[in-house]
Amino acid sequence: MSGFRRIPEATVSRLPLYLRSLLEFTEQRVTTVSSERLATTTGVNAAKVRKDLSYLGSYGTRGVGYDVEYLLRRIQEQLGLDHDWRVAIVGVGNLGRALVNYRGFGERRFSVQALFDSDMSKIGTELNGLVVAGTEDIEPTVRERRLSIGIIATPAASAQDVADRLVDGGVTGILNFAPAVISVPKQVRVRKVDLSIELQILAFYVSGTVSDEPHASR
Amino acid sequence: MSGFRRIPEATVSRLPLYLRSLLEFTEQRVTTVSSERLATTTGVNAAKVRKDLSYLGSYGTRGVGYDVEYLLRRIQEQLGLDHDWRVAIVGVGNLGRALVNYRGFGERRFSVQALFDSDMSKIGTELNGLVVAGTEDIEPTVRERRLSIGIIATPAASAQDVADRLVDGGVTGILNFAPAVISVPKQVRVRKVDLSIELQILAFYVSGTVSDEPHASR
DNA sequence: CTCTGTGAAAATGTTCACAGCG
DNA sequence: CGCTGTGAACATTTTCACAGAG
DSSP states (O other): OOSOOOOOHHHHTTHHHHHHHHHHHHHTTOOEEOHHHHHHHHTSOHHHHHHHHHHHOOOEETTTEEEHHHHHHHHHHHHTTTSOEEEEEEOOSHHHHHHHHOHHHHHTTEEEEEEEESOTTTTTOEETTEEEEEGGGHHHHHHHTTOOEEEEOSOHHHHHHHHHHHHHHTOSEEEEOSSSOOOOOTTSEEEEOOHHHHHHHHHHHHHTOSOOSOOOOO | OOOSOOOOHHHHHHHHHHHHHHHHHHHTTOOEEOHHHHHHHHTSOHHHHHHHHHTTOOOEETTTEEEHHHHHHHHHHHHTTTSOEEEEEEOOSHHHHHHHHOHHHHHTTEEEEEEEESOTTTTTOEETTEEEEEGGGHHHHHHHTTOOEEEEOSOHHHHHHHHHHHHHHTOSEEEEOSSSOOOOOTTSEEEEOOHHHHHHHHHHHHHHTOSSOOSOOO
16 A cells, blocks of 8 residues: 555654664664564564554565565655755753764764854854854854754743744754743744653652553563 | 542643743742643643643632642642652763753752763763762662662663663663663663654654755755 | 554543533 | 633544455
């Protein structure tokens, strides 16, 4: 079965997981993989793996499994990782600097092309071969250098202003690490990551002493 | 009124959002807040806010709203943030260092008490008043200092070894930033954060919204 | 005989809409 | 009145279980 299908959100959020495992299998020269195997390496259960992959089309072979190389290609395609993404990072404090140096981005197809900060003492300094510019340069730079994704790693107070500048410059996606809700035109996609929220959620489940959900055994 | 607390996962993951807004309202000396107001400050819709809060008990006043101070207390209680959490961070590379200095943790009740790394050149150095120890010290230190949460900010390859040591030392929760699936006894809770996965998910949605090619090279 | 693909059932999560409390 | 609390409708996601392709 093929054709265009709407891939459920829950499935989309797991595709990068499968992708990572498939890359590992490629390195290990594994050419074929079963849903069961993919399940153990990703921590997702096998039925879910099959259901997820079925949304991309019927790419498996019954009695055998999935062709690693082929499936890898299909997922990269779906995620839009068959071409590079030019990224701007705003805020080069602790987190911003970590992101600039994060190998995980470059390993995929994300290329950090510009850095911005409002702190005069940081403007003009060099990080990983990039000179930090002032936030007033965001809009023109994003436009001229055709950056399509902006990462906000500033304090909450400046997040909206930064988002506005990124949007004015023409980004179509924003990854927001600032603990603040930002509003953008609906054609711009925003994803939020909040490190302290994750810890708080963890605290809830750890407090709960008794748990029922099976996690993983060893 | 609530029976006994089986708070849905989806609700739990939004409690920290409400908490943050309530803290802001407290600072602004706002004493009462409606679900509508909480909705706009958190980006969650009002019906959902009410439903979520109803799982904690009927703490609102009809015709008025919620008492900020009181609701704040109840949510902190639920999240287990009415006492301090002693945290260990393993891996003081870019991300680890950012986490050590991250104000968002301390502002809540998370206190980073120990740092570990396997890199000899980092062991013995001081970061934020803490001396970095070797990973072989994880188990005894976690045990002696009664640390209950471990944050893994190492490369994927060492994540399982680190997790084992943390578990042996007695942590009950792990926040894993390494791009790897780790397995732990079921009484230990794990949450995963993967920065590059978030960017990939964003890429999917941004790819979908193209009218013409997104700003991307090649 | 193995492992995918998928309907159908079950579980979870979201939204609606309004009764009823303050 | 205004705004919460909540059943009930709706939507999405997960899990089950097995037909059928290779």
